[in-house]
Amino acid sequence: MRLKGKVAIVTGASRGLGKGIAVKLAQEGAKVVIADMIDAADAVKEITENGGTAVSYKVNISNQEEVQGLVQFAIDTYGTLDIMVNNAGINRDGMLHKMPKENWDLVISVNLTGTFYCTQEAIKYMRTKNYGRIINISSGSWLGNIGQANYAASKAGVVGLTKTAARENAKKGITCNAICPGFIETDMTCRLKEVNDGAAWDSMIARVPMGYAGKPSDVGNLVAFLASDEASYITSEVINCGGGMIV
Numbered sequence: 001m002r003l004k005g006k007v008a009i010v011t012g013a014s015r016g017l018g019k020g021i022a023v024k025l026a027q028e029g030a031k032v033v034i035a036d037m038i039d040a041a042d043a044v045k046e047i048t049e050n051g052g053t054a055v056s057y058k059v060n061i062s063n064q065e066e067v068q069g070l071v072q073f074a075i076d077t078y079g080t081l082d083i084m085v086n087n088a089g090i091n092r093d094g095m096l097h098k099m100p101k102e103n104w105d106l107v108i109s110v111n112l113t114g115t116f117y118c119t120q121e122a123i124k125y126m127r128t129k130n131y132g133r134i135i136n137i138s139s140g141s142w143l144g145n146i147g148q149a150n151y152a153a154s155k156a157g158v159v160g161l162t163k164t165a166a167r168e169n170a171k172k173g174i175t176c177n178a179i180c181p182g183f184i185e186t187d188m189t190c191r192l193k194e195v196n197d198g199a200a201w202d203s204m205i206a207r208v209p210m211g212y213a214g215k216p217s218d219v220g221n222l223v224a225f226l227a228s229d230e231a232s233y234i235t236s237e238v239i240n241c242g243g244g245m246i247v
Contacts, residue, residue, distance in 0.1 A: 002028050007081050007082050008025045008033070011114075013032075014042070014043050015042070018087040021219060023046060023216075032054040036056070067121050083133045084122035084133070103150060110154075112153075134165060142180065162236070192204060208243045
């Protein structure tokens, strides 16, 4: 119960990686606002049926006014905001020379601009109380990946944003860190098991030195640590969570 009494927002948390993070934070005692564009009733139900506290909030993080509403909702509902986990993200993959401008704009608007809006609004409030935890979910793709010019650029931008926010707010008791998940087993990645009789899945697993896909809870464990007071002297870091896949 390292996070008892804390209030957290987790974006993109209706399912998959975000849901795993939200569940872990709730297990550690945090009151969680599950923010997503789609219905998050299942995630709220899973948390509350296991003794946790959670509510959902429908939001498009690429809209600044909606993000302002999200942060205010968390404060109005639970009285404060301590932890912002920026997990929401999309991909529209394609080779650079064939990529439509709209696919570039869409990925940047959600993954990078949306993370900026959420970080900015959370920090505005956190600076008034001299305490806060910003945890941004980047990706190993920030180092570059074939067919992901837009996604890689957005996730590299998240790293730069994280480090800048960390430097600007360190003396206000706010830590800002980024996590780069590797190959995590979610509904989306499990679709690879159906491609070429599982060859696509096996190809990804072969890139992981530990030999298996991670679970959302693996990332959730790291988020919970960074959100806790145990990590109060850790800021501006980029931490891989990928079984050795990211080098």
